[in-house]
Amino acid sequence: xxxxxxxxxxxxxxxxxxSTPADLENAKAVYLGKSGRITELMKGLAALAVDEKKSRGxxxxxxxxxxxxxxxxxxxxxxxxxxxxxxxxxSLDVSLPGRRRVAGGLHPVSLSSxxxxxxxxxxxxxxxxxxxxxxxxxxxTALNTPEDHPARSMHDTFYVEGGTANAPNLLRxxxxxxxxxxxxxxxxxxxxxxxxxxxxxxxxxxxxxxxYRVDSDATHSPMFHQVEGLWVGENISFKDLxxxxxxxxxxxxxxxxxxxxxxxxxxxxxxxxxEIDIMFGAGPLKGRWLEVSGSGQVHPNVVRNMGLDPERYIxxxxxxxxxxxxxxxxxxDDLRLFFDGDLRFLSQFQ
Ligand code: DAH
Numbered sequence: 001x002x003x004x005x006x007x008x009x010x011x012x013x014x015x016x017x018x019s020t021p022a023d024l025e026n027a028k029a030v031y032l033g034k035s036g037r038i039t040e041l042m043k044g045l046a047a048l049a050v051d052e053k054k055s056r057g058x059x060x061x062x063x064x065x066x067x068x069x070x071x072x073x074x075x076x077x078x079x080x081x082x083x084x085x086x087x088x089x090x091s092l093d094v095s096l097p098g099r100r101r102v103a104g105g106l107h108p109v110s111l112s113s114x115x116x117x118x119x120x121x122x123x124x125x126x127x128x129x130x131x132x133x134x135x136x137x138x139x140x141t142a143l144n145t146p147e148d149h150p151a152r153s154m155h156d157t158f159y160v161e162g163g164t165a166n167a168p169n170l171l172r173x174x175x176x177x178x179x180x181x182x183x184x185x186x187x188x189x190x191x192x193x194x195x196x197x198x199x200x201x202x203x204x205x206x207x208x209x210x211x212y213r214v215d216s217d218a219t220h221s222p223m224f225h226q227v228e229g230l231w232v233g234e235n236i237s238f239k240d241l242x243x244x245x246x247x248x249x250x251x252x253x254x255x256x257x258x259x260x261x262x263x264x265x266x267x268x269x270x271x272x273x274x275e276i277d278i279m280f281g282a283g284p285l286k287g288r289w290l291e292v293s294g295s296g297q298v299h300p301n302v303v304r305n306m307g308l309d310p311e312r313y314i315x316x317x318x319x320x321x322x323x324x325x326x327x328x329x330x331x332x333d334d335l336r337l338f339f340d341g342d343l344r345f346l347s348q349f350q
Contacts (some may be wrong), residue, residue, distance in 0.1 A: 004063040010068040010189040015074040024074055024170050031067050038064045060296055102116035105350035108223055109338055111251075112326040116227050119251045120206040123244055125229070127204050132212070136165040138177035142305040144268040147273035151268045156214035158222075172210035174319055175228035176269060178207040179298075183232060183306035194308070203315070208322060218334045225322035232298065232315035234310070238262075240314040241295060249292070253329060257281035261289065269319060270296020290328060293320035 006251050011031045018024035031037050041060050045053050106114070130138075136147075145151050147165075155173035162170020182205050192201040207228040217221050231240065246260050258281065262274035273296035277289040298315030306315075323335055330349070332338070337345050 003060055004041075007031070008063050008066045008070075011037075014109070015070050015111075018074065018078070019047075021075070021078055024071070024078060028071055032064070032071075038067065058350045067171070070136065076108075103349070103350070107338070108326050108332075108349040109328060110350060111158060111323055114323050115207060116248075116322065116325075117206065119248050120229070123204075123247065125231075126208045128178055128182045128207050129167065130172070130175070130181050130207060132172055132210055133160055133163075133168040134170060134172035134177050135168050136170060137165065138180050139170060139172050139174075139305075142180045142302070143176055143269040144299045144301040145214070150267060151266075152269065157339060158214060159214050170180065172209050175226040176317070176319055177206045178209070178228055179230045179269075179302070179304055182230065183308070187307040190321060191307075196292050200313075203232065204231050205229070218336065219324075221323070221335050221339055223339070224335075227320050227322050229320075230298070230315060231317070232303070232306070232313055234313060234320045236314060236316060238297060238316065241318065245276060245295070245318060246291070252325060253280070255280070255282075262295065265294065265296075267294055267296055269299050269302045271299045272296055276318065280311050284331065285328065288341065289316070293318050293323055295319070319334045 008119075011027070014027040014030065014304055015024060018027045031035060033039065038060065042057075045057050045060070048056060100315050111265060119125065139157075140149070140152055141147065157173050158171040160169055160171065184201055186203050187200070188192065193201050205228075207230075208225065210223055211221075211226050212223055214222060231244070232258070236320075240258070242262065249260060250256055250258050259279045261277050261279075263277055265273045265275045267273040273294065275291050276293040276295050279284050279289050295316070295318035298317050301309035303310040303315055306313075327333065327335060
């Protein structure tokens with residue numbers, strides 16, 4: 001019966017070497033398949049005499065059972081190995097620290113814009129917005145800065161392909177064009193009152209937003225933020241502008257120990273024009289005049305472009321740098337920090 005033992009050993013070895021279920025089924029076919037070793041031996045029984053058939057048959061059967069047992073054991077072994085591999089591959093390391101959710105927050109310049117809107121809102125000013133890609137007409141011409149006017153050279157402008165003087169052709173260099181846009185809408189709404197000689201509700205609006213100029217250093221960025229202010233009415237004066245600006249700036253910096261001065265200047269869209277300087281009475285900036293805004297009485301030509309009679313309506317306007325106000329408020333000395341997107345800087349304002 002050595003021959004049968006050898007077959008059983010061979011089967012065990014072959015099953016042991018099968019490393020996948022498919023290999024195992026192939027190895028099984030060699031022994032138990034239609035023309036497998038055991039099957040062939042069974043077929044050979046037919047030629048034997050009766051008693052020999054009996055004992056030989058029993059021996060072959062025993063070998064067959066041993067092979068089948070080895071097959072089942074290997075099948076189970078492979079299934080278990082597969083399961084273990086899968087569990088290993090999909091395992092979770094429950095001891096790993098969790099991922100923390102970082103809470104975002106508003107950018108310091110946005111915080112300032114919101115503050116400015118809230119302060120002017122409390123003084124009866126609306127908030128308006130305008131397009132950042134602007135037409136020459138609104139950005140310059142309507143603001144009393146005709147083509148070839150030398151004042152245009154104070155603004156190093158980004159022009160956009162495909163526009164015309166009346167259709168968007170540049171990135172606005174200041175928020176002042178929204179003075180015209182807003183006033184024209186306002187006047188349209190109240191035209192019937194104006195024409196009937198009645199009082200039009202005053203225009204009081206602030207316009208925070210992005211502006212663009214070809215300019216880049218520690219205190220200038222090609223993209224920067226301004227807030228425009230416009231107040232148009234029948235009985236207002238420079239005094240009103242001074243009062244609201246002082247009130248605004250003291251609220252913005254949360255101190256009454258803050259002085260303000262209007263220094264004569266030039267802007268094409270205002271006459272007279274002034275720069276607004278501020279001076280803190282305490283703190284690291286104490287005693288220095290700091291320029292924060294342009295301002296002035298709206299030029300009669302601009303009042304006319306708003307659709308109003310400059311003999312009857314008078315306007316006051318200002319344009320302040322929000323980035324500059326934010327730098328002063330938080331003691332930041334390089335404007336570029338605001339726009340580098342470095343979270344180590346930005347997260348300090350949350
Ligand atoms: N638009 C001016 C600038 O960007 C700032 C300015 C000055 C705005 C005087 C005004 C103003 O409304 O009255 O330089």
